[in-house]
Every structure is written in C-alpha cells, then in structure tokens.
Amino acid sequence: MITTLGLLVNPHRVLDLEALLRRIVRLCADRDIRAVASLDALPAVPWIDAATLNDVLAQSDALMVIGGDGTILHAAAHAARAGLPILGLHAGRKGFLSETTPATLESALDALCSGDYQIEERMMLAASLYASREEPTPSGDGAAHQDAAREDPMLALNDVVITRGSYGRMIRVSVGMNGTHVGGYHGDGLIVSSPTGSTGYSLSTGGPIVSPALPCMLLSPICPHSLQSRQIIVPDTAEITLDAECPYEGGGMLLTVDGREPLTLGRRACVTVRRADMCLRFIRMKPFPFFERLRTTLSQWNV
Numbered sequence: 001m002i003t004t005l006g007l008l009v010n011p012h013r014v015l016d017l018e019a020l021l022r023r024i025v026r027l028c029a030d031r032d033i034r035a036v037a038s039l040d041a042l043p044a045v046p047w048i049d050a051a052t053l054n055d056v057l058a059q060s061d062a063l064m065v066i067g068g069d070g071t072i073l074h075a076a077a078h079a080a081r082a083g084l085p086i087l088g089l090h091a092g093r094k095g096f097l098s099e100t101t102p103a104t105l106e107s108a109l110d111a112l113c114s115g116d117y118q119i120e121e122r123m124m125l126a127a128s129l130y131a132s133r134e135e136p137t138p139s140g141d142g143a144a145h146q147d148a149a150r151e152d153p154m155l156a157l158n159d160v161v162i163t164r165g166s167y168g169r170m171i172r173v174s175v176g177m178n179g180t181h182v183g184g185y186h187g188d189g190l191i192v193s194s195p196t197g198s199t200g201y202s203l204s205t206g207g208p209i210v211s212p213a214l215p216c217m218l219l220s221p222i223c224p225h226s227l228q229s230r231q232i233i234v235p236d237t238a239e240i241t242l243d244a245e246c247p248y249e250g251g252g253m254l255l256t257v258d259g260r261e262p263l264t265l266g267r268r269a270c271v272t273v274r275r276a277d278m279c280l281r282f283i284r285m286k287p288f289p290f291f292e293r294l295r296t297t298l299s300q301w302n303v
Helices: 017-030 053-059 069-082 102-114 290-301
Strands: 004-009 034-038 049-051 062-067 086-090 118-130 154-156 159-164 171-177 180-187 189-193 216-222 232-235 240-245 253-257 263-265 268-284
Touching: 004 017, 004 053, 004 069, 017 034, 017 062, 017 102, 034 053, 049 053, 053 069, 062 069, 069 086, 069 118, 069 154, 069 268, 086 102, 118 159, 118 189, 118 253, 154 159, 154 253, 159 171, 159 268, 171 189, 180 189, 180 216, 189 240, 253 268
Parallel strands: 004 034, 004 062, 034 049, 062 086, 086 268
Antiparallel strands: 118 154, 118 268, 159 189, 159 253, 171 180, 171 240, 189 216, 216 232, 240 268, 253 263
16 A cells, blocks of 8 residues: 655656646545655745655655656656556657646546556666776786776666767777677667667667567667667577777767766776666556557657
8 A cells, every 4th residue: 555655756847747646645645645746856845844865764664756757767667676567648859658647646546556457568678887908907908997986886767878978980899799799880879778669779870669568678789880780689588798999099989878977987898787686666557568658659759
C-alpha cells in the first residue's frame, strides 16, 4: 500500500507548476497519501512537505515523476537504486514513457490507493569507466590495462554514449564482447542502448526499434566513416568493452549516460557496459501498448 508519494519535478517543463503541485497535494491528502517533494528542483514552500532527494527516496513508497521523458531518465537511476516504482505524469514534450496526465491524475491516484495497477519492469545498463590506457602500467610500458573502475557503475535506462568532444574530427572505438573482438568503428562515436533506448538516440542513427520485452543490447555507430558499419544486437548476458581513442593532439571525448551531464574523457578511455543487476519499475494503470504508443508518438514527432 502506498502511503507516501515522492514528487520529482522538472520545473522547466511544467506550465503553471504551482497550481499543478497544489492540486496533487490536495488530491493526495484526500486519499490519506502524504506527498513529499524533492528540494533539488523546488524551493521550500509552506504548503508542501519537502526534503532532500535522498530523504525523499528513503521516505517514499513510490515516486511520481512530473515532466517529460527526460525527467524520467534523470530520475531512473535514483528510483532503481532505491527500489521504488515510478509513475510518470506527462507534462513535457514527448511523454512516451509516462503513464498519466493532469487530466487523468485523479483516477491514477485512486488506482494507487486500491492497488489496481500493474508493475512493468525495464532492464537497465551499468557502465563502468576504467583507467585510461595512456596511464602507465606498474611495469612502465604504457600498455592497455583495466586495473579498477574510476567510480561505481553508472546506471542508464536508455543508453551509454561515447562521442567526440568539441574537436571536429573522428574518433576510433574498438568493440569487444565477452573478451572477443567484435570490430572497430571510425566516426563520431558509438551508442550502447537498451531496448527502451532503441527509440531514443539510437533511432536517430538508423537503429532498429526493439520491443522492451526483449532481453538484449544494441550497438549503434554514430556517423561511421565506412560502407560496412551496421548496428548490432547482442544478448543481455554480454559484457561490452569500448576502447575509445581520439588520435589527434588537442582532441578529447565525452561519455554521456542517459543524456545527463557528459563526463569529459581524455584522448583514450575504456568503458564496459553490461546489463545492470537492478531494473526500473513503472507503475501502469493498464497494459503498456508499446507499438500503439510508438506509432502515435512517432507521428507526433513528424509534425
């Protein structure tokens, strides 16, 4: 039973945000649900409970993410690590991942109270950035090595992307899978995406649309300088290794996870991508009609 609902908001996407939040708080109170908003995006106001993001995650039984698909992507890693299901309230541009709108908000809250909803699980990716190959090994020979990840794995619902930086020349990405060399790409970079991410950046490169029910990962080169480069689909049991290099002095690369603030890399870097041990759970009021919603949404994009 959901007694506390955390609110994560994109204040730049929601028109008349105060009126919407006041309505959510009132409707939740009518149903004996406590609404608590994250202070990371909202100033403290007297008419709503507010706390830091970590406290919201610790206190909530579920999260309502208010904004567009980008807001859901931003919240995905937090929700997955906390084990919280999310309910997307569409107040952005696309709303492909969202479940409800301000017009259907009351019925959605009624379903939360009665337990009349379903949970849809979406696989996530875990990316680890390893020591640069430019750094010397203990023997001093400068050979490639992967002693330790620089930080905890970064979680992605959509994709992990290596691209060239501001330097306008191609980079090289050598791809391995489970210790076997797959191939090399020269171009603007490479995308590793989940099935959910197949309708994101990967789609822009000509990648296939993949049902989120399929357990797989997609490799999509970005602007490859080749007549033979193609997208590749691999099983979700694979561990993908990306050895990336910008061969030009003064150049660099970027690592971007789910469109968040990019991480600036040097001229050489190694990234591994695998299926994450955790998933993101979506609250659905009814079965998610993936291809029906895809058809409708893509038609809207073309307008």
